[in-house]
Amino acid sequence: MTTTHLDELQTAPSQSGQEPDPRPFSRKALLITILATSLGFVLVQLDVSIVNVALAQIGTDLRTGVTGLQWVVDAYTLLFASLLLFAGTLADRIGARKAFVSGFGLFVAASLACGLAPIPTVLIVARCIQGIGAAFLVPCSLALLNHACRDDIATRARAVGLWTAAGSVALATGPVLGGFLVHALSWRSIFFVNLPLGAIGIWLTWRYVEESPAHQSDRFDLGGQLLAIAGLSSLTATMIETSVVGWSSPLVLLGFGIALICVVAFVLVEARVRTPMLPLNFFRNPTFSATTLVGLAINLTLYGVIFILSLYLQQVRHFSPIDFGIAFLPFPLVLLASNLASSWLGGKFGMRPLMVMGLLVASAGYWLLHKLDPTTPYVAMLPGLLVIPLGIGLAVPAMTTALLSAVPRSRSGIASGVLNTVRQAGGAIGVALFGSLIAQDAVHGVSIVFVASAAVIVAATMIAVFGIRPPKLDKAGTQ
The missing domain is CATH 4.10.860 (DNA Excision Repair, Uvrb; Chain A)
Known part of the structure; x- marks a missing residue:
C-alpha cells in the first residue's frame, strides 16, 4: 500500500440511511484493519492454491482417485458456501469482529487437523471444518472493511482492491510455496503454514480492529x-x-x-x-442481482478450470509439484497486478465498464485454451494463463464494490455473505461438474470445459451490461 493511497483513504459521512459516525478513522487504524482483514482472505485463498498443488501427492499417499480428490476440494468449498449466509447474518447481529476472530480460530484448528489426517475420511472432515471457518472470514472481513471506510466510495473501492490483491498474493505464493513444501517435506506441511498466519491475524483483529455495529434480529x-x-x-x-x-x-x-x-x-x-437468512428483497435491486449472477459465473469457471489444470499438468503432463507451481505462477501474478489496477481504474471509469471489459477478456482467455491435448507445449498454454487472470482480476473488485454500493452499510455483512455464498457454490459446482467431464474422457473433456467456460463468461458479460446500475452520488462523492 503506497503513501499516496493512504493519504487518499479518508472518512466521509454516511448516506446509507443511518446516522453518520462522528468519530474520525485514523490512517493507521485503517491500515491495520486492511492488514488484519486481508490476512483472513489470504488464508482462504492460500488454501485453494496450495491444495491444488498437493492433489497428486495426496491421492498417492492416501490412495484415493479423482472422486476422492474432488471431495478434498469440495468438502471445503461446500461448507464454505453453505454457511456464508449464516456467517454474514451472525456478523450483522453480534458484530463482525467477534465472528471474524471465531472464524480465524476455527480455521487454524482445522488446518492442524488436516495436516495430521491419517486417512481420506479424516482429511475430508477436517476440510469441512476449515470451510466453516472460511465462511466466517470472508463476509466478516468485508463487513469490517466496509465499516472502516464508512460510506466513502473511493475509499471503499481502494480498500476492497487492496483486500482482493492480498488474496491474489496468496494465490501467487501458493503454487510455488506449496510446490517446495510438498517436494521438501510432504503434502501435510501445506496446512501447517496457516498456523502462524492465523495467530497474527487473530491478535491484530482483537487488539486493533474496530467492532462493527450490531444489527439485531429476532432469531436465526x-x-x-x-x-x-x-x-x-x-x-x-x-x-x-x-x-x-x-x-x-x-x-x-x-x-x-x-x-x-x-x-x-x-x-x-x-x-x-x-x-x-437470505433477504429476498435484496434481489429487487438490479445491481445486487446482476453482481451475484456474475459472481456465480466467475467462480464456476475459475475454480473448475484451476482444478482441471492441476490434474492436467500433474497427471497428464507429469509435472512435479515444483514444476507445476512454477508453471502456474503467471496466473496468480497477473491476477494480483490486475486486482491492483482495478482498484484505480474502477474509480476512474466506473464499475460496470470495468466489469464488462474484464469479463470479455477472461472469456477470450478460456477460448485460447480450448484445444489443449496431452502434447500441447507449455508455451502454447501461456497466453491463456495470462489472459484469464487479467480479465478476472479486473472484474472481481469492481463486482464486489458494486454490490456493497447497492446495500446500506449496516447490512454489508449479509450482503457480502450472499455474494460469496453464490460464488463459492459456483466454485463447488464447477469442480464437481468439470471433474465429471474429464473423468470419462480427459482429452475431450478438457476441450468441453474451456469452451463452456468461455460461453458462461460471455453470458455473465451480458448480465453485467444490462443489470449493473451506477450508484447515486451526492456532491461529496458519497452514496
Whole structure:
C-alpha cells in the first residue's frame, strides 16, 4: 500500500440511511484493519492454491482417485458456501469482529487437523471444518472493511482492491510455496503454514480492529440454513458421483431431484419467515442481482478450470509439484497486478465498464485454451494463463464494490455473505461438474470445459451490461 493511497483513504459521512459516525478513522487504524482483514482472505485463498498443488501427492499417499480428490476440494468449498449466509447474518447481529476472530480460530484448528489426517475420511472432515471457518472470514472481513471506510466510495473501492490483491498474493505464493513444501517435506506441511498466519491475524483483529455495529434480529433462520446446506450438498455430491455411476443413474436423478426440492423449499421459507437468512428483497435491486449472477459465473469457471489444470499438468503432463507451481505462477501474478489496477481504474471509469471489459477478456482467455491435448507445449498454454487472470482480476473488485454500493452499510455483512455464498457454490459446482467431464474422457473433456467456460463468461458479460446500475452520488462523492 503506497503513501499516496493512504493519504487518499479518508472518512466521509454516511448516506446509507443511518446516522453518520462522528468519530474520525485514523490512517493507521485503517491500515491495520486492511492488514488484519486481508490476512483472513489470504488464508482462504492460500488454501485453494496450495491444495491444488498437493492433489497428486495426496491421492498417492492416501490412495484415493479423482472422486476422492474432488471431495478434498469440495468438502471445503461446500461448507464454505453453505454457511456464508449464516456467517454474514451472525456478523450483522453480534458484530463482525467477534465472528471474524471465531472464524480465524476455527480455521487454524482445522488446518492442524488436516495436516495430521491419517486417512481420506479424516482429511475430508477436517476440510469441512476449515470451510466453516472460511465462511466466517470472508463476509466478516468485508463487513469490517466496509465499516472502516464508512460510506466513502473511493475509499471503499481502494480498500476492497487492496483486500482482493492480498488474496491474489496468496494465490501467487501458493503454487510455488506449496510446490517446495510438498517436494521438501510432504503434502501435510501445506496446512501447517496457516498456523502462524492465523495467530497474527487473530491478535491484530482483537487488539486493533474496530467492532462493527450490531444489527439485531429476532432469531436465526434455522430452517433456511438447513435447507441451504441440504440443497448445496445434494447438488455437489450428485455431480461428483456422476463420474462413477454416470448421469443416467437413478441415484444421480434422485440426487438432482432432492437438490431441486431443497432449493424451491428454501425460497418459499425465505419468503415467509420474519427474519430470513437470505433477504429476498435484496434481489429487487438490479445491481445486487446482476453482481451475484456474475459472481456465480466467475467462480464456476475459475475454480473448475484451476482444478482441471492441476490434474492436467500433474497427471497428464507429469509435472512435479515444483514444476507445476512454477508453471502456474503467471496466473496468480497477473491476477494480483490486475486486482491492483482495478482498484484505480474502477474509480476512474466506473464499475460496470470495468466489469464488462474484464469479463470479455477472461472469456477470450478460456477460448485460447480450448484445444489443449496431452502434447500441447507449455508455451502454447501461456497466453491463456495470462489472459484469464487479467480479465478476472479486473472484474472481481469492481463486482464486489458494486454490490456493497447497492446495500446500506449496516447490512454489508449479509450482503457480502450472499455474494460469496453464490460464488463459492459456483466454485463447488464447477469442480464437481468439470471433474465429471474429464473423468470419462480427459482429452475431450478438457476441450468441453474451456469452451463452456468461455460461453458462461460471455453470458455473465451480458448480465453485467444490462443489470449493473451506477450508484447515486451526492456532491461529496458519497452514496
